Amino acid sequence: MREISYRFREGFDAVRIVFIVSVAGFVLELVFAVISHSMILITDAAHWAVDGALEFTTMMALYLVMKVLKRFSWGVLFFELVLALLVSAIVIGTYMVPFIDYINSYVTEPGVGVTTSNPFLALVSLIGGVLTFYAFSCLRKAYAETGLEILKVEYMHAAIDTIASALVTIGIIVTSLTQSKAVELLTIIASLFFMFHSVADIVEDSVKSLLGLNIDVELKYKLMTVLSERFGEGIKIRDVDVRKIGSFYITKVEIYVHPFTTIAKLHRMRLDIMKMFREVNKMIYHVDVIFYPDTEIKRRARSIKRRAEEKL
Numbered sequence: 208m209r210e211i212s213y214r215f216r217e218g219f220d221a222v223r224i225v226f227i228v229s230v231a232g233f234v235l236e237l238v239f240a241v242i243s244h245s246m247i248l249i250t251d252a253a254h255w256a257v258d259g260a261l262e263f264t265t266m267m268a269l270y271l272v273m274k275v276l277k278r279f280s281w282g283v284l285f286f287e288l289v290l291a292l293l294v295s296a297i298v299i300g301t302y303m304v305p306f307i308d309y310i311n312s313y314v315t316e317p318g319v320g321v322t323t324s325n326p327f328l329a330l331v332s333l334i335g336g337v338l339t340f341y342a343f344s345c346l347r348k349a350y351a352e353t354g355l356e357i358l359k360v361e362y363m364h365a366a367i368d369t370i371a372s373a374l375v376t377i378g379i380i381v382t383s384l385t386q387s388k389a390v391e392l393l394t395i396i397a398s399l400f401f402m403f404h405s406v407a408d409i410v411e412d413s414v415k416s417l418l419g420l421n422i423d424v425e426l427k428y429k430l431m432t433v434l435s436e437r438f439g440e441g442i443k444i445r446d447v448d449v450r451k452i453g454s455f456y457i458t459k460v461e462i463y464v465h466p467f468t469t470i471a472k473l474h475r476m477r478l479d480i481m482k483m484f485r486e487v488n489k490m491i492y493h494v495d496v497i498f499y500p501d502t503e504i505k506r507r508a509r510s511i512k513r514r515a516e517e518k519l
Contacts, residue, residue, distance in 0.1 A: 214353040214489060219269040221349030221358060225342040225365070226266050229259035232338045239331045245323040246309050247382065250395050251332060251375050253302040254402040258368065260294035261405065265357060268455075295406050309395075313388060321391045326383040329376045336372030339365055356490045357455075364405070371401040423449045423456065426488055430458065433483050438476075441465075443501060455492035458484060466500035473498055 233255035240248035267290070312319055346362035349355075378394025381387070427449045434444055445461035460480060464473065477496040484491050 214355055215269050217349060217353045218355045218358055219266060221345055222262055222266040222269060222361065224345050225361070226259060226262040228338050228342045228345075229255060229262055232335045233259055236331055236335055239328060243323070243325060243328055245325075245328055245379070246305070247323045247375060247379055247391060247394050247398065248328060248331065249302070249305055250398040250402070251335065251372075253298055254368075254371070254398055254405075255335070256298045257295055257402055257405055258364075260298065261291060261364075262361070264291040264294070265361065269357075292410065299402075299406065306395075313392060317388075319388075321382055321386055321388050323379055323382045323391055324386065326380050328383070329379040332372055332376040332379055336369055336376060339369045339372050343369060354489050356488065368401065371398065374398070423451055426456065429487055430460075430484055433487055434460070434462075434480070437479065437483060442476075445499060455490050456488060457493050457495075458491055459495040459497070461497045461499065463499050463501040466502075468498075 233252055236248050236252040236255055239245070240252050309322070343362050343365035346358050346365055350358035350362055374397055375394060378390065378397070382391040382394060427447050430449065431444060431447050434442070434447070441464075443463040445463055446459075447461075448459040450457050464476075476498075480496050481494045484494050
């Protein structure tokens, strides 16, 4: 448990740094977006806000898991899902107001110029790209140290966002130099694509988790293989259920054991199973182990005893 707690704590520290970086990037771009009225920067600031919300919910989930690691709590896991959906909806809803105004202006007032006319605004998005790359480096280093799958997802997302920042920077430069509304709109749409891609992943994971449909079949058979290799013929697997809730996995194992197995041995088996499962995937948060007496062994024993008595 100390090793697991250490991993979550290191993961929490890494995501906390990245969250601070996201807040800095959001504030920076929002200030210049308000000053310049650049729709490209407003869109990129909204993207920063969504990513910051995701990092905040991940950070809170890791913090709460550290606090209640020895006791299973569904509230910890659903908290991440509900909060991520709520914050993302608020950010997108707020952003849609200026975006709809921009589209109306684009359609009804074709003579109006671009909102991004200063090429030096590219420095703002460039700084944002540097911050994003720094976040990527921190997350990748933390993943290498802890092996937490959630950090791998986060650093891959940061790598994609670094590319998005580069595209925004290029879009600002080209828009300001050409004064082309088409280029500006294309840059905004590209930035929106990256933002909605993040939101789509949140919605998909949340709906599947809340409905109990987020089943990881590949991980299930990995765990079954580990059980078979560790205990061999000493047990008979009844079922292994693996479900993803938010960033974590919940597993339930049902096993048939010899009816005369002692409580002490069952307790040791339970601890071994929990340890093995978390070695397979470090994001397994809770393991339920349920033992059933193997009634076939009882029937075979009674049958053997009855035949022996008949011979006598």
